[in-house]
Amino acid sequence: MITITSLKFSYRKRKPLFEDLNLSLSAGHIYGLLGKNGAGKSTLLKQIAGLLFPDGGKCLVMGRHSFKREPAFLQEIFLVPEEFYLPKVSIRTYVKNYAPFYPNFDESAFHSYLKEFDIPYDQQLANMSYGQKKKVIISFALAANTKVLIMDEPTNGLDIPSKSQFRKVIAAAVSEEKCIVISTHQVRDLDNLIDSIVIIDEHKIIFNQSVDTVTDKLSFKLLHQLDDRQQVLYKDSSLRGHSVILKNENMEHSKIDMELLFNAVLSNRQPIQELFN
């Protein structure tokens, strides 16, 4: 679905951002693109969306070069940026004007997403708060039924109940034909939502695995006391005890702790990467 090959890109000459970046994302998955601030997440998403052009290499989305921004490509991709624009019209007018550009737009689904988010259909967009507007654009993006859906920090500005509503609607919208990429630095917001994890650090993809593979190879535990015999790959101590990542030698099933994994990959990269190679 999304194939990035030997991507080179720089905002300034002599200061490359991406050098020989490779990434392949397939349909039927929800990818969590994780990275620290300034790691290059938004730039990567802009490359996929065709808002930035590669200096070298290729960025193909559904077999099309994204930089060409062809309508056939644009009607199958939706980007929910972190900071977005909605015109000063009513939701009804917005849908009337924008929906015809998306051939698979499902108006009844849009209504149900709005209902889930508790947004009245007749409201003026200009009178809404940032969080409410975000819910409208997320609802529209999901109802557009595009094959690729990209969301950059979608949970920013959402209150706690809305974050759980967000997880609910995304989970309901996923299908075999869709590839959803969610970029965030608030990794806990993606708990129980994503099925694949892509970690970007210092402008490189350093980790790209499915959640199932991660839980097959790693075990996430909360220990009250550390045992020297256990080979701890990463630990994070708190008042509750020690959250640890261990090598899953006994094929135990554990629930992935996204934040712990993210910190582990960033701080103890080599042993973790070796496990997956």
Add this chain to the structure above:
Amino acid sequence: MQTNNILDFSRLGKYMALHLSVSMRTYVLGILAMFGGMSIFSVITIYSNHTVYSQSDIIPFYYIGMYFIGLLFTSMSFSDFSSKEKSVSFFMLPASSFEKFITAFLFTSVGFLAVYHLCAYTSFHIIDWGMMHRYDKHIVRDWDFFNADKGHIYLYYVYIFLHAIFLLGAISFNKASFIKTLLTACLVPVALGVINVLFLYLLFGNNWIQKPAHLPFVLVAVEKGGNGGVYMISQGMIDTYIFIAKYLLTPIFWTIAYFRLKDKEI
């Protein structure tokens, strides 16, 4: 059915409808301001002590208005680029770059000229009615807008050329595009003039007469020395210049503007 990625009339129609719907408030306010301004001008003209006898008395205002408002409006046609959020929305909308370009082009050229002339025509008739009411005289229609011999028609050619320049400026400059385009449009002829002077020094040293006996890239008068006299480029080259200026320059700028839009990144 395969999607036409360059031009699809149904999609173009949808895009124009969207553009109109989103910009309606701005356009209505703009038209009201323009019409209001012209009406105030009409009333001042009627009640001032200077009687308007003929069209040629008020025609400068018509041209100044057309150039100023038209070019200002053109340079605002891609004002979305001043904000990152609006730029993303603009580029991610499933319409081709050509459809987005042609919409801006049509609204700022045909659309503007139609509305402007409607306002100017109405305003003219208000003045005419006022003159008839006050002085019992109609305004003499003594201005031929398309007269080529007197050069009137060239005012429209120049407008269309400047429209192309300001459209390119609107795409190239994200903020304050009117001022930046105006400055660039002034600086380019100055730069060309400097290049011309450099060439003249290279060719004739200090012997060429400066003002007013030279026309950049066309004619130069040499004052002294064995090779004194007037040097002029060939008639063929003059004809080529005229042909380029009349038929090529404007479409070239439109084409550059289109490709500039196609290649724009955020």
